[in-house]
Amino acid sequence: MEILNQFGINPLLLAAQVVNFFLLLFILKRFLYKPILKVLEERKKKIEESLRNTEEIEKRLSETNEKIEVMISRASDEAQKIIDESKKERVLYLEETKEKADKMAQEIIKKGQEAVQAESVRMEQEVMSKVAEVVVSAMEKVTGKVLNKKDQKEIIEKEVKNLS
DSSP states (O other), X not given: OHHHHHHTOOHHHHHHHHHHHHHXXXXXXXXXXXXXXXXXXXXXXXXXXHHHHHXXXXXXXXXXXXXXXXXXXXXXXXXXXHHHHHHHHHHHHHHHHHHHXXXXXXXXXXXXXXXXXXXXXXXXXXXXXXXXXXXXXXXXXXHOSOOOHHHHHHHHHHHHHHHO
16 A cells, blocks of 8 residues: 555545446436437437338339329320321311312313303303394394294294204
């Protein structure tokens, strides 16, 4: 013990300090270290749970993105089908419209031809009646007598046959 005294250490004071140190260590362990470890353990669990949730969220996000891509692909396919169908319908509509226009044009041409033919027949009859009047008038002058209706008709028919 003399060695301790030579170094300036009081053994009784050293023993009291050791007791105080262990007492302080016990108090810190009991009231401070365990609650801190408990809080740290709770934080560790929360972090692990958050990581699991993050992984689950990332998995769900990935699945959602895949579903969205599939839906976009389907929508794109449907849009393309609609576009193709509308093009086909447009072509059919144009063909039908062209056919209707052609039919209408043919009908107009046919009606025009019929009108021209009717007008031609009317004019021909008119010309014939004028010619017949001229022939009757000429016959009256040549023969010097007035022809009755029957004679006029016979002469007109005969001359019309000669003209045709």
